[in-house]
Amino acid sequence: MTSYFRGDNLAENVxxxxxxxxxxxxxxxxxxxxxWAPARERFEILEEPEKISLEYENTIIPPKEIVFPQTEKLMxxxxxxxxxxxxxxxxxxxxxxxxxxxxxxxxxxxxIVFRGDYEDPYYTTRKNGTVLVVLTCNEYCEEGFCNxxxxxxxxxxxADILMTKLDDESFxxxxxxxxxxxxxxxxxxxxxxxxxxxxxxxxxxxxxNADGWLxxxxxxxxxxxxxRKCISCGICTFLCPTCHCFDITDTKNRRxxxxxxxxxxxxxxxxxxxxxxxxxxxxxxxxxxxxFLYFKERNNELMCVxxxxxxxxxxxxxxxxxxxxxxxx
Amino acid sequence: xxxxxxxxxxxxxxxIVKITPETEGERAIKTFRAEIIDENADSFxxxxxxxxxxxxxxxxESMFAISTSPTRKNIxxxxxxxxxxxxxxxxxxxxxxIGIRGPYGRGFPVEDWYGKNILLIAGGIGMAPLxxxxxxxxxxxxxxxxxxxxxxxxxxxxxxxxxELETLQSDDINVWLSIDTExxxxxxxxxDKPEETVFPPETRHFTGFVPMIVLAVKPEPENTVAIVxxxxxxxxxxxxxxxxxxxxxxxxxxxxxxxxxxGIGKCGRCNIGSVYVCKDGPVFRYDEIRKLPSDF
Ligand SMILES: Cc1cc2nc3c(=O)[nH]c(=O)nc-3n(C[C@H](O)[C@H](O)[C@H](O)COP(=O)(O)OP(=O)(O)OC[C@H]3O[C@@H](n4cnc5c(N)ncnc54)[C@H](O)[C@@H]3O)c2cc1C
Ligand code: SF4
Ligand code: SF4
Ligand code: FES
Numbered sequence: 162m163t164s165y166f167r168g169d170n171l172a173e174n175v176x177x178x179x180x181x182x183x184x185x186x187x188x189x190x191x192x193x194x195x196x197w198a199p200a201r202e203r204f205e206i207l208e209e210p211e212k213i214s215l216e217y218e219n220t221i222i223p224p225k226e227i228v229f230p231q232t233e234k235l236m237x238x239x240x241x242x243x244x245x246x247x248x249x250x251x252x253x254x255x256x257x258x259x260x261x262x263x264x265x266x267x268x269x270x271x272x273i274v275f276r277g278d279y280e281d282p283y284y285t286t287r288k289n290g291t292v293l294v295v296l297t298c299n300e301y302c303e304e305g306f307c308n309x310x311x312x313x314x315x316x317x318x319x320a321d322i323l324m325t326k327l328d329d330e331s332f333x334x335x336x337x338x339x340x341x342x343x344x345x346x347x348x349x350x351x352x353x354x355x356x357x358x359x360x361x362x363x364x365x366x367x368x369x370n371a372d373g374w375l376x377x378x379x380x381x382x383x384x385x386x387x388x389r390k391c392i393s394c395g396i397c398t399f400l401c402p403t404c405h406c407f408d409i410t411d412t413k414n415r416r417x418x419x420x421x422x423x424x425x426x427x428x429x430x431x432x433x434x435x436x437x438x439x440x441x442x443x444x445x446x447x448x449x450x451x452x453f454l455y456f457k458e459r460n461n462e463l464m465c466v467x468x469x470x471x472x473x474x475x476x477x478x479x480x481x482x483x484x485x486x487x488x489x490x
Numbered sequence: 491x492x493x494x495x496x497x498x499x500x501x502x503x504x505x506i507v508k509i510t511p512e513t514e515g516e517r518a519i520k521t522f523r524a525e526i527i528d529e530n531a532d533s534f535x536x537x538x539x540x541x542x543x544x545x546x547x548x549x550x551e552s553m554f555a556i557s558t559s560p561t562r563k564n565i566x567x568x569x570x571x572x573x574x575x576x577x578x579x580x581x582x583x584x585x586x587x588i589g590i591r592g593p594y595g596r597g598f599p600v601e602d603w604y605g606k607n608i609l610l611i612a613g614g615i616g617m618a619p620l621x622x623x624x625x626x627x628x629x630x631x632x633x634x635x636x637x638x639x640x641x642x643x644x645x646x647x648x649x650x651x652x653x654e655l656e657t658l659q660s661d662d663i664n665v666w667l668s669i670d671t672e673x674x675x676x677x678x679x680x681x682d683k684p685e686e687t688v689f690p691p692e693t694r695h696f697t698g699f700v701p702m703i704v705l706a707v708k709p710e711p712e713n714t715v716a717i718v719x720x721x722x723x724x725x726x727x728x729x730x731x732x733x734x735x736x737x738x739x740x741x742x743x744x745x746x747x748x749x750x751x752x753g754i755g756k757c758g759r760c761n762i763g764s765v766y767v768c769k770d771g772p773v774f775r776y777d778e779i780r781k782l783p784s785d786f
Binding site: 235236238240243245247249274275277278279280281282283379405406407408409410411412413414416421423428429430431432433435437438443447450451454455456458459 | 498499501503548549550572576589747752754755757758784
């Protein structure tokens with residue numbers, strides 16, 4: 162399939178396409194791949210390529226659920242026969258089509274969590290072989306601040322294929338990895354690479370080194386100012402593309418895992434009723450520090466990609482950027 | 491199934507081969523000995539202080555300290571009955587099948603302690619993780635100098651492993667047991683000034699809280715490591731008193747307990763700052779504990 166390419170020189174893996182040829186491409190791909198594309202509020206399996214949206218506002222529910230679903234069965238058991246069977250998901254070749262740069266980066270962060278020692282086979286079965294077709298952003302989304310966390314609206318770092326809308330008629334399509342090149346398509350025209358202009362960010366502060374000042378702020382009166390308003394609904398964590406906490410529970414004959422949230426007091430409470438994080442202020446602090454300090458201490462990377470969801474969707478208007486900023490002396 | 495073997499969530503099937511009731515009452519404690527019977531399971535090797543995730547299929551999973559030493563070649567754990575999984579465990583009989591995954595976490599660095607005096611201090615169910623060190627030390631007795639155990643519970647009936655601990659003197663181990671409320675034959679420490687307690691040399695049983703007993707018997711800090719396990723309050727006061735006796739942070743070890751689900755650093759809930767107790771603990775040296783933020 163790599164015959165469409167003239168060499169390894171990246172510039173020669175650049176193509177130009179219009180909407181019609183993209184739809185044709187997608188139709189072609191459906192034969193071999195399960196294609197996930199943005200629908201109204203989440204990514205869904207693409208049934209009608211004609212209806213593909215190429216300029217959507219980012220989905221409310223992040224595409225992390227494609228590789229880490231909200232609920233999944235881990236195993237089944239038959240207690241009377243002492244049978245326990247892992248229920249790994251079916252391994253399918255997938256394309257996540259039109260994922261935004263921030264969400265693609267978030268999937269790389271999930272990779273760090275679920276691989277490493279104790280590789281998680283549920284995650285890796287879903288994730289392995291998944292091709293990320295990233296659609297760059299021509300404008301900053303409301304409250305988006307990828308630029309402040311080391312990303313950008315045109316970030317290609319986590320992309321297998323990068324799509325950029327050049328004008329109403331055409332898209333630039335760059336095949337960046339071997340996995341991506343396998344999706345090459347005859348109808349695309351080879352083209353000179355253009356560097357599209359990036360939009361101007363509204364938020365200009367850089368939070369990449371916030372760990373520097375946050376490491377002294379575990380105890381600070383600022384936390385309570387923000388936490389006071391929080392209603393512990395958990396939206397900021399459930400809808401965050403990098404949040405990965407989960408619960409494991411049994412029903413009579415199966416064990417399931419479900420997303421969980423550090424914003425709930427049940428999350429940490431012991432049977433003895435002792436709770437390490439009994440108050441909202443402890444839990445809000447844990448979320449912010451996990452994103453901007455703890456994860457970086459362990460993995461040398463921020464756990465916030467600046468997608469802005471937690472800011473846009475918090476019913477109380479709590480803004481993680483403001484919290485982080487307010488801690489700086 | 492080959493891929494199953496590498497699934498860290500999939501427990502090995504194990505049979506309960508022995509159940510020993512330890513204490514009674516609302517929060518009764520039983521000790522379970524289990525044998526892995528799963529053909530697909532890797533061999534089970536562990537360090538004193540490591541933990542296992544025990545499954546009662548259909549009820550859930552719970553984390554327990556392995557309460558014996560690898561030198562004994564079997565798996566034991568002691569369970570206090572407090573909730574869903576532990577209640578069901580208490581209802582099981584010998585021969586029942588459970589699941590075990592692990593061992594998890596960082597255990598006690600027992601090999602670093604060769605040639606030292608060992609001071610074991612426990613309260614309540616905290617004796618379970620300490621018993622792994624105790625068994626190790628008994629089995630490798632010549633590698634250690636003086637060994638002392640101070641262990642307390644609410645009443646004499648709440649002491650776990652009571653019969654076993656009463657015979658330790660013959661293994662050349664100093665044992666002091668204590669209870670919180672007065673009973674006959676249990677020597678009461680000086681309540682206001684425990685360090686001034688005068689007791690007959692043959693005394694083995696005290697009435698008094700564990701931190702008081704520490705002051706009463708005054709273990710020597712020199713070339714000694716102290717390992718303290720039990721309820722957080724007891725650990726706090728005990729460490730204070732050890733410091734009064736001249737122990738430094740780096741001579742003191744303890745275990746932390748945060749709620750756990752995965753045991754492998756993924757589900758998130760056991761974190762204290764950037765530390766995951768399941769993976770990086772549960773054993774910590776006290777200077778490490780002092781550096782942690784107060785989320786425990
Ligand atoms: C490192 C470690 C070592 C432990 N060692 C022992 C031991 O040797 N003996 C013993 O009796 N108990 C021990 N515990 C505590 C034991 O895990 C809990 O008492 C037990 O999980 C309660 O489960 P349950 O289903 O009966 O209670 P429920 O209230 O029904 O608990 C529901 C679930 O919450 C979680 N949970 C609740 N409390 C705790 C807790 N304190 N720690 C961890 N998870 C919790 C468990 O996943 C549990 O299944 C240890 C805990 C940890 C973290
Ligand atoms: S913390 Fe907020 S802005 Fe950052 S990745 Fe999560 S949801 Fe997006
Ligand atoms: S979305 Fe807002 S109100 Fe809800 S838990 Fe998060 S910070 Fe609190
Ligand atoms: S128990 Fe899941 S991260 Fe520690």
